[in-house]
Amino acid sequence: MAPAMALRLLVVVAVAAVVSCAVAADEGSVVEVWPMPATASKGGQTLHVSRELRMTAEGSKYADGEAILKDAFQRMVTLIELDHVINGSSQGLPLLAGVNVVVHLPGDELNFGVDESYNLSVPATGSPIYAQIEAQTVFGALHALETFSQLCNFDFTSRLIELQSAPWSITDMPRFPYRGLLIDTSRHYLPVPVIKSVIDSMTYSKLNVLHWHIVDEQSFPIEIPSYPKLWNGAYSYSERYTMDDAIDIVQYAERRGVNVLAEIDVPGHALSWGVGYPSLWPSATCKEPLDVSSESTFQVINGILSDFSKVFKFKFVHLGGDEVNTSCWTSTPRVKAWLAQHGMKESDAYRYFVLRAQKIAKSHGYEVINWEETFNNFGDKLDRRTVVHNWLGGGVAEKVVAAGLRCIVSNQDKWYLDHLEVTWDGFYMNEPLRNIKNPAQQKLVLGGEVCMWAEHIDASDIQQTIWPRAAAAAERLWTPFEKLSKEWEIAALSARLARFRCLLNHRGIAAGPVTGYGRSAPAEPSSCIKQ
Known part of the structure; x- marks a missing residue:
């Protein structure tokens, strides 16, 4: 060492x-809740949780036709009872009989910026005693159930679940609407159960966007019905995701209040595309970035995004745009001639590619996220609805919002989980609004994301690499600034x-x-x- x-x-x-x-x-x-709520007060009474804990919905306008709330409640009960055998007697003990959940809005579509606020109260007395959750949407209620679960512990004397420090009164809401975690299934394939486990773990610290970096130069593991040979670029026959797998992952996440952001990184980071369709390479000896001179390149992008639009319902799609080495374009005679014919330098072709891909994404109803190189090179030409994803370092977010564009912060020196030397306190102290004082510009920072790049992780070690450092960033993104630890x-x-x-x-x-x-x-x- x-x-x-x-x-x-x-x-x-x-x-x-x-x-x-x-x-x-x-x-x-x-207050032993993570992330720290906006406000919390507590008392000194200990309650024991009924072994037949019930959920009611008196006064709620949410019908729960898809059983999102019912299933979440059952998961919560399973979590608090998971660690020990619950076989004590509650006779004569102050008993929490149930949780009444009131959701004011009837819908359960997970839109970006959906109201995630909630109020949670746990009285110390009553007959029977019921905790009360109140939220505008079911997704706020899901967060309240997670907070409730963290108030519960196993009592080794009574052999029951106890809830200490009643009465509780908690009011809570997120600081930022985008609180993300990136996973990378190109560098190492992650089985579907592992991805679902990551989604579950995200909900424990109230992260709400799974950024799925699906493909990269190393492998193309997902099925694209419009171009069925693309997944020939997978590592192996078994290391693949069908479109039904993707639907399953998206639905699993959405039922837990987590959006799935799909990414295809173009025009760089795309060598694996040409395994199935070699014409996407500039040449057989120079295979990256994608061939800017070929109409078929953009037809394939259109096919991918058309198929994505049927599966990935989040309003954003990530189109990458980072680390583009354009030397293949000028070293390939055919592409070089095309550049000359169109009066383009390499930098012009890079801009042309990114902007054309943006237009394709927009035609499928998406708003686009691009890595920050696109802004650094031609920010004034980007579609004005572009979200710029900062990763190279500090100081970028303030430039992006000053230009009137939205931003997501993931500066690699603080929020890249594959940087093992960055300890949890570095993650915690990384402030997305650093040096951004204008309130209107602050609102353009949608939030932040911790990135679990997979060059050196797979199913065997992903969770211990993500946690607990991602939780430190999660509190930074959820908790009001004035409540954050100094x-x-x-x-x-x-x-x-x-x-x-x-x-x-x-x-x-x-x-x-x-x-x-x-x-x-x-x-x-x-x-x-x-x-």
């Missing part, structure tokens, strides 16, 4: 030791995050230790909450 890394790890472990003392001294005032509060914050990491472990999510780097192993034998 390098000396600097060893010193950093020693500091983190030392902070964890301080944390355990700080928590012991102030445990009564801590740098001098890292010790208490680390204790809260350690407890949330333990909760993830209890729920079967292989989250790594808080102390240490990404995907690190426990440093020594110890309690979960001290790691």
